[in-house]
Amino acid sequence: MRATTTAAPATAARQKWMRTLALAEPADLAAAWQDWQPKPEVRRIRGPEIGLVMVRGRIDAGGARFNLGEATVARATVHLHGEALRSDVLGISYVLGTDLEHAELAAVFDGLLVDPDLHDRVLAEVVAPLARTQAERDERRRRDARSTRVDFFTVAREHA
Amino acid sequence: MYVAVKGGERAIANAHALLAEQGRGHPHLPVVDPAQVEGQFGVLVSRVMTEGSLYDPELAARALLQAQGDVLEAVTLVRSYRTTLPRFGYTCAIDTSGLAPQRRISATFKDLPGGQQLGATFDYTHRLFSAAGAATPDRRVSDGVDGEDQAMPRVADLLGAGALIEPDAHPDQDATQPGDLTREPPVFPMSRAERLQALARGDEGFLLGLAYSSQRGFGNTHPFAGEVRVGEVEVEFDAPELGFGVPLGRIEITECQMVNQFTGSAETPAQFTRGYGLAFGRSERKVMSMSIVDRALRSAEFDERVVSPVQDEEFVISHSDNVQATGFVEHLKLPHYVDFQAELMLVRRLNEEFKESRA
Structure with missing residues (x-):
């Protein structure tokens, strides 16, 4: 039972880049924005602001839901306008933690990704490198964890 | 007063x-x-x-x-x-088997699919001080191991396949919203969902003591650590303006599934029952204690006699919150002068009456 909701292809693609932007190191995102040209006009629609979400788990891991505890979340909605864009777009972000700049930049890049003319360029120049860094980190953690695999054997005679 | x-x-x-x-x-x-x-x-x-x-x-x-x-x-x-922040809403339920765990052990099966993985653990350390100046030795035993990760199904699901353990999922389980103790005051008896929320934020020391009491005989648990997992899980938020689950990032959690003996009743054959523990970060002692207390508090479901403190829901839940507990205990050190003056006068008067009666 995955937490991921079954989604239409367009939704699934947006979820995927939103995940990468949320998991990105804020400094990497800031550097990507620094390098991005031409910059669109960014108008804040909502936030960036900090709030809470109640994290839910499931009883016995697979049963009914229960409220585990809250987590801090920063969110932003921005309106983008610029010559490079086919039309004005809205970018939205929700990111764990209290980093307002992270939320704002994630929303800006989400908006640029929504634009059909810029989509491929943002994906290649911003999202792909971030995803690569994250995959490398994950693989490092998995390699370390794998080194702690253990085979216990019982000393008493075993019964089949 | x-x-x-x-x-x-x-x-x-x-x-x-x-x-x-x-x-x-x-x-x-x-x-x-x-x-x-x-x-x-x-x-x-x-x-x-x-x-x-x-x-x-x-x-x-x-x-x-x-x-x-x-x-x-x-x-x-x-x-x-x-309390100073607005609540954006509720997340989708996290899936604790969704990402490869850092640590995953079972005390019930040694050869389980996906294998046992110790992860970063204090288990099997000697509990001796390391050399002076090296409280955390900068030492790596291994550079990691390449390979593919096998799926790690939940241990309880292995038992579940043979109907040897009570099922976790129920067909209509998502039909109702679970109670939220941060929004509504607790009413006893609680649902198991509300109890787990209270236990999740409960004091580790208090829950450890209760779990220990039930193991020593003040209660009726015979627990096995079916599975302990530590790892990161993804959190998704069902944002109303988007209409789909937005990935927020990952949180680290620790989970414990305790497996308990149940001898069966007139209606139910003998099978194992469950106790569940879940907490933020690396909190192994907490989730193990939580899962034992969770199972002990299910006595009504299994027609067990309530004879011990750990089985008494109102006792356990009302006293598990350490902010409430310390607030009430520690407020005693604040000035109670007027209060105490009144008591002082009362004791003096009673004392005088006592002397007069003996005179």
């Missing part, structure tokens, strides 16, 4: 300045950075997040520094802070 007092402003201000000075430590030593606390006191940070009921390692580290390491003060800081 507490009657307010006035005065003492200067003394209080000086006391707080003195507290800050004491917490600073030796002035020649560098000030500890919250990021250092987050990185090097990870288990402590986990406890503050779990009992503060707020996942934010950075805030928990700051709280610990400000509280000079007093866990309950830090938990109180975190709880107070959360």
